[in-house]
Amino acid sequence: MMTSVVMLLLLLMMVFSISAVVATHGGVFSVKYKYAGQQRSLSDLKAHDYRRQLSLLAGVDLPLGGSGRPDAVGLYYAKIGIGTPSKDYYLQVDTGSDIMWVNCIQCKECPSRSNLGMDLTLYDINESSSGKLVPCDQEFCKEVNGGLLSGCTANVSCPYLEIYGDGSSTAGYFVKDVLLYDQVSGDLETASANGSVIFGCGARQSGDLSSSNEEALDGILGFGKANSSLISQLASSGKVKKMFAHCLNGVNGGGIFAIGHVVQPKVNVTRLLPDQYVTSQIYFVWGYKLLIWDNFVF
Secondary structure (H helix, E strand, O other): OHHHHHHHHHHHHOOOOOOOOEEEEEEEEEEEEOOOOOOOOHHHHHHHHHHHHHHHHHHHHOOOOOOOOOOOOOOEEEEEEEOOOOEEEEEEEEOOOOOOEEEEOOOOOOOOOOOOOOOOOOEOHHHOOOOEEOEOOOHHHHHHOOOOOOOOOOOOEOEEEEEOOOOOEEEEEEEEEEEEEEEEEEOOEEEEEEEEEEEEEEEEEEHHHOOOOOOOOOEEEEOOOOOOOHHHHHHHOOOOOOOEEEEEOOOOOOEEEEEEEEEOOOOOOOOOOOOOOOOEEEEEEOOEEEEEEOOOOO
16 A cells, blocks of 8 residues: 555656557547646645545536536646637536536626636627527437426427536536537548537526636536537547547646547556545655545556
8 A cells, every 4th residue: 555655646746748649530629737837736736636536526416417626726628619600719628527518698697808818708609600509308408407397398498507516507508509629630630620519508607617717718628428428429420439538748738638539559547436435545655645545546
């Protein structure tokens, strides 16, 4: 156990680079990191990792299939294009939640500016020739809400509500529009690709998702396992395989988020924990307090 603890401490201090990660016939998103180039103490890393683990555990019991924690610490985000003509949106990459959503034009609590260095954009379905409302009687809506909603009639849009681990929430309605992304064509070359996906149009936000958050973004890009997630929708349409990989540069920031079959010549792999309930213990190494979860896999 002591050997494993020492290994964990070393992992926290090291920066890994992956020489080649290629997604065959899949999508690639370039990601940015909020704290690129900044020095962070071990206590900051431990505190963030503890909050991240809590967010993953908190998502298990939520009725809509999964939840992440929108936390400004260690924030990674990706720029994607939505609509016709396409507009750019900056979304937090979140593997702990399912649905993708963006702030919409009707939202009064949505942020209009961010200190992360980008302009925020409110989605307006009327400005996209490819945008359509998702009716409440559509199969997608039934699956997300656990059946046909009470009072659902023709031409009534499908609502959504997502509550995250820190109490923040987003509510609105689902729309369907064209998503633009880069597709790997081979030899590390990419080409522009697109696909129609269903995502949430956020009309009301609370907590860290509201206008009071200075580290605000345009929304969240969920990569969970549910059929409502972006990767599941692209996979069901035959555009990609239902798998993804990411390479994050912890010093300079940024990285890639690849969707599809990954060719990995020399990629280190960490197995996922299958258990939903995890217990933890605290250890001290070289004067530092470490929080270790039982059955931790290196």
